[in-house]
Amino acid sequence: MFHRFANPNRFLRLTNILAPWIAGLTLLFISTGLYFGLFGSPTDYQQGHTVRIMYIHVPSAWMALFCYSSLAISCAIALIWKHPLADLAARATAPIGACFTFLALATGSLWGKPMWGTWWVWDARLTSVLVLFFLYLGYMALNNAFDDQERGSKASSVLALVGFVNVPIIKFSVDWWNTLHQPASVVKLGGPAIHPSMLTPLLLMGAGFTTYYLWVLLLRIRGEIYATKIRSRRMRQVHGIPNNVAQPAPQDG
Amino acid sequence: MSDFFNMGGHAGYIWPAYGLVTLVLVALYEASRRFASRNEARLKEMELETESEQNSNET
Numbered sequence: 001m002f003h004r005f006a007n008p009n010r011f012l013r014l015t016n017i018l019a020p021w022i023a024g025l026t027l028l029f030i031s032t033g034l035y036f037g038l039f040g041s042p043t044d045y046q047q048g049h050t051v052r053i054m055y056i057h058v059p060s061a062w063m064a065l066f067c068y069s070s071l072a073i074s075c076a077i078a079l080i081w082k083h084p085l086a087d088l089a090a091r092a093t094a095p096i097g098a099c100f101t102f103l104a105l106a107t108g109s110l111w112g113k114p115m116w117g118t119w120w121v122w123d124a125r126l127t128s129v130l131v132l133f134f135l136y137l138g139y140m141a142l143n144n145a146f147d148d149q150e151r152g153s154k155a156s157s158v159l160a161l162v163g164f165v166n167v168p169i170i171k172f173s174v175d176w177w178n179t180l181h182q183p184a185s186v187v188k189l190g191g192p193a194i195h196p197s198m199l200t201p202l203l204l205m206g207a208g209f210t211t212y213y214l215w216v217l218l219l220r221i222r223g224e225i226y227a228t229k230i231r232s233r234r235m236r237q238v239h240g241i242p243n244n245v246a247q248p249a250p251q252d253g
Numbered sequence: 254m255s256d257f258f259n260m261g262g263h264a265g266y267i268w269p270a271y272g273l274v275t276l277v278l279v280a281l282y283e284a285s286r287r288f289a290s291r292n293e294a295r296l297k298e299m300e301l302e303t304e305s306e307q308n309s310n311e312t
Contacts, residue, residue, distance in 0.1 A: 038271075039257075049261040056274045099281050103274050110270040114263055212278060219285045226292035233299050 008225045011085060015218040022215045029208030037201035044198075051198065053111040058186070059206040061104035063213060064132060065167055067097030071139070072164040075157035085221070087153045088228065090160065091143060092220035096213055098136035105129060116180055124173035125181035128166060135163040149231065 037055035044051035074090035077083045108126070109119045120126065139156045146152035174183045185193045192199055260267045 043261065048263060049267060050263045052260070052267055053270045056270060060274070095285075096281065099277050103277055106273055107270045110266045110273075114266050212282075216282055216285050219282075219289050223285065223289035223292050226289065226296045229296050230292060230299065233296075233303075 008084065008228075012222060012225060015222060019215065019218055022211050022218070026208055026211040026215050029204050029211060033201050033204030033208050036204060041197050041201055047115060050111055050114055053107055054198075055201045055205050057104060057107040057111060058202060059209040060100050060107060061129070062206055063100040063209045064097060064104050064129065065170060066210070067093050067100060067213065068132060068135070068160075068164070068167055071097060071136075071160050072167075075160040078153065079157050079161075087157075088221050088224040089217070090157065091153070092217050092224055094136055094140050094143070096216055096220070098133065098140070100209070100213075101129065101133040101136060105133065112180075121180055123179040123181065124177035125170065125179050128170045128173050131166055132163075132170060135160070135166060139163075 033055065037052055041052075041055075043049050047054075071090050071093045074086045074093060077086035078090060105126075112121075113119050139160050142159055143152045143156035146155070173179065174181050186199070186202065194202070258264060258268075
């Protein structure tokens with residue numbers, strides 16, 4: 001069943017159908033999330049209005065970890081089973097994850113200044129997320145560092161898998177070390193420790209960021225599929241193989 | 254209304270945060286859309302080139 005989507009042409013057709021729905025869901029989730037986040041929720045008794053930064057900071061941080069997990073899973077599938085779309089999915093995920101990680105750091109900093117009195121501290125949570133950001137950049141740099149795309153993919157996939165050890169470190173950093181950063185309050189034993197009026201915008205923005213990721217991911221995988229086809233055509237030209245040999249008929253709509 | 258924009262005196266932190274997220278997410282979407290459509294156009298171009306080469310070889 002999974003292998004049905006291994007065919008890039010079939011995948012392109014599928015994304016054509018799915019993309020408008022995912023785009024619609026993204027706009028719906030984010031616009032309602034923004035409404036509840038900016039108008040429809042109370043101020044926090046300690047944080048005042050700055051609690052509203054949480055509605056973009058926390059989902060960004062969730063996505064930073066979610067994207068890295070997808071990146072590592074895609075890299076594992078690409079290394080072990082050589083699934084043709086897995087490597088493209090990994091390459092498409094990395095820049096999205098890097099953007100979310102940057103946003104988590106930047107919005108956290110903008111919250112930290114008025115609330116902690118500092119833009120940055122070198123504590124476990126902030127430092128490990130900064131390391132995550134560099135892992136994304138390292139993956140992208142290594143992926144593009146070779147003339148042979150296959151070698152670049154292999155080397156960067158190994159880096160991504162080794163770097164996965166950082167994900168549980170980030171998750172549990174607030175429990176393992178003394179840190180300024182507050183511990184988890186949504187995903188924890190005994191249920192969320194947040195009032196529904198604040199949980200609503202948080203979850204809506206979380207859902208919106210997730211569908212945004214899917215939306216941009218499909219777009220980037222499309223681009224990667226075309227890029228791969230362009231590369232293989234160039235290789236054929238270099239080696240003097242006619243392009244009509246063993247080339248499936250174009251069947252994208 | 255100005256109360257809303259003032260955000261209890263923290264406007265200088267809250268609006269830049271929201272602005273930055275909007276900017277980055279819109280720019281990433283736009284870059285990805287261009288990346289996909291640029292490669293699609295390039296591939297179509299290459300396919301047309303081979304087609305015309307084949308036609309000129311046949312005649």
